Amino acid sequence: MQKIIITLIALLSLWSCKNHDHKIISTNLGDMEVLLLDSTPKHKENFTKLVNEGFYDGLLFHRVINGFMIQGGDPESKNATIDKALGGGGPDYTIPAEIGVPHFKGMLSGARMGNSINPEKASSGSQFFIVQGGPVTDSDLDAVERTNNIKYSQAQRDKYKKIGGYPNLDGEYTVFGEVVKGLDVLDKIAGTPTDSRDRPTTDIVMKIK
Numbered sequence: 001m002q003k004i005i006i007t008l009i010a011l012l013s014l015w016s017c018k019n020h021d022h023k024i025i026s027t028n029l030g031d032m033e034v035l036l037l038d039s040t041p042k043h044k045e046n047f048t049k050l051v052n053e054g055f056y057d058g059l060l061f062h063r064v065i066n067g068f069m070i071q072g073g074d075p076e077s078k079n080a081t082i083d084k085a086l087g088g089g090g091p092d093y094t095i096p097a098e099i100g101v102p103h104f105k106g107m108l109s110g111a112r113m114g115n116s117i118n119p120e121k122a123s124s125g126s127q128f129f130i131v132q133g134g135p136v137t138d139s140d141l142d143a144v145e146r147t148n149n150i151k152y153s154q155a156q157r158d159k160y161k162k163i164g165g166y167p168n169l170d171g172e173y174t175v176f177g178e179v180v181k182g183l184d185v186l187d188k189i190a191g192t193p194t195d196s197r198d199r200p201t202t203d204i205v206m207k208i209k
Helices: 002-020 041-052 138-148 154-163 183-190
Strands: 022-027 030-036 061-065 069-072 107-110 128-131 175-181 206-208
Touching: 022 041, 030 041, 030 183, 041 175, 061 183, 069 183, 138 154, 175 183
Parallel strands: none
Antiparallel strands: 022 030, 022 206, 030 175, 061 069, 069 128, 107 128, 107 175
16 A cells, blocks of 8 residues: 555656646736746746746737737736737746757747847736747748858758748757647637737736646
8 A cells, every 4th residue: 555655656746746846827828838948047046936936817818810920928918908008028038048949839038128229138027928920841941051050950951841830049048948739719719800019909918737
């Protein structure tokens, strides 16, 4: 009996550790399950900390561009009036760049300030975007390799051609997670009507657990 109890505890522990890497982004258009990447430990630790604190609950996907991405995580978006300009809020720190993983469709990436004031490409302390993008060809990837001075593996090329994404962002932003369930929800959010500032005309509210 003791061996069975120990085995069950061990299995529960393993499940808990595995589940720790997964976050559920719930919205009024459905849920997305995100797997955080071990290859970006600083981003993973920060995102997990904010989720555990309830930081994201009630915030908006405040910037949505169909065929590109959906962005959220600005604390000023909570209960924001329709005329409020959003996108500049966050904690008083940034996350050092951990650039490497490409921007396939469904990848969770750190938003950041531009290169002119942020040459080290550090990510916002809280704002993130999820890539939607579109179809990608070998010629697209060849062009990005030349422009961004990167090199894709055959596996990365195959994945881009299979699911699409936005390779122009590669080498510039830190991808730290991947949507493993709910890509249809990503498409629903990306397709929602927006105003001239790319804010959805109907609030897309998030809760992350």
